[in-house]
Amino acid sequence: MSAQRDMKEKSPWRTPVTIIIITVIGVIAIVALVTVAVLQNKPLSQKYKYGIVLDAGSSHTALYIYEWPAEKDNNTGRVEQTHSCKVQGPGISAYASDPWKAGESLTDCMHEAQQKVPRNKHEETPLYLGATAGMRLLNMENSSASDQVFQAVEEALRQFQFSFQGARILSGQEEGAFGWVTVNYLDDRLKQGLETTGALDLGGASTQISFVSSNYDGSESPKNSVTFRLYGNDYNLYTHSFLCYGKDQALRLTLAQQTLSGPVIISDPCFHKGYTKIKNYADLYDSPCVSHRKPQGAPATFNHTGTGNFQQCQEQIKRIFNFTYCKYSRCSFNGIFQPLVQGPFGAFSAYYFVMDFLNLTDTSEPLTEVKDKLTKYCATLWSEITAQHHTVKEKYLAEYCFAGTYILTLLTEGYNFTSESYSKIKYIKQIKGSDAGWTLGYMLNLTNMIPAEAPDSPPLPHAGYVSIVTIMAILLFIVFILSIRPLWSRCSKQLHIV
């Protein structure tokens, strides 16, 4: 009996010290388990990645910086524009005779980008330059000049520490499709598989229309069709880019058809009464959109004089669209296939600038009222317009009557928007702080940021994991306490005996 008791007393499991150690280790193990389990599912301290896109448009270049959390696929992992910089001076295509200046023009905005992106991220930050219709036209007109502009621009961009990924001309299809991706990504329509929003982009040299139509499978005109698989959903997008139908080239087209006979004075209903300016024929026809129409033996200059008449302006503008031929079931204009417009649309870039200036962004207003307001605006004397808006650039100011009329004509006559479908257009500049335009969609595509398949969403949100682990830890603790209770009571008895 005493030998047995001796053995019991010597067993390491039965000494009070051992029991205390086991208890402490047990508690530490449970606390560690809880901590590890909770931390493993908690987002680590936020680290960001950056991307830079330069939009080399026909009228100017703009730089955009985008930022997103470094970890992939968490639900807040959205890309946002954190900064934009407008390059001083004209678009890069205007530097055809001085290519190195095109490169130099970008340096101020690039220095700004160096300040905005954290120093230690420069090397890993991709930098893209995409050029649109201005460079498309220069390339058509003089491809060696366009190559030289690209060389100069690339050389300038390589001077920076960023990871330069190249400069290239986007096709009209890409420009339209990436604008659509941007709008729908920012509106959170892609991840959730919601009805998408069409995109209307009005530039200076080209204009794009892109939308998903339920009764269009892409077979009738494959060159107008782009298919995507994004977050597990298939999209069949209709898109078209009209070169020469951006607002600056459309103005040339409209003016050029009024100068066919080479008159010295052009009375233009799209400009305000009282506006008069001597302009060069050579400048007007200095674009492949109109160069073939230059009248023979025209004088060097013409007197551009406004008459301010919306109705007549609209008649002039209609004449730049060709509605006479269409080999498809239906066309917009110039023989280009287009299904009937469908669903909501976002209209950005010059659509927004012009309609915002004219106070016509409210599309719940009936179209007839919009036209009435524009009629009044166009009929306002030039002297009154300049007096009311002395801070606005004169070139823009002179052209708002034309631009507003062009927008309404393009939408209603060109794309066949009706009073009803017009009310589903929203004129937008930004969505949730990021500019509407092709740049974000372009970067998302090149960095593979939008997966084809829906990411496996975690079965529980973070809070769910924390609750489950806490409950399990409490249960474990209770079981642990219950299991060591007999040891403790034996231990206290021993202490009593001692």
Ligand SMILES: Nc1ncnc2c1ncn2[C@@H]1O[C@H](COP(=O)(O)OP(=O)(O)O)[C@@H](O)[C@H]1O
């Ligand atoms: N504040 C403004 N008011 C009116 N038009 C503007 C304003 N800012 C920019 N624009 C116009 O927006 C258009 C932008 O086109 P841009 O992107 O440079 O050309 P593209 O996309 O055809 O290459 C140009 O016609 C430019 O004049």
Ligand SMILES: [Ca+2]
């Ligand atoms: Ca543009």
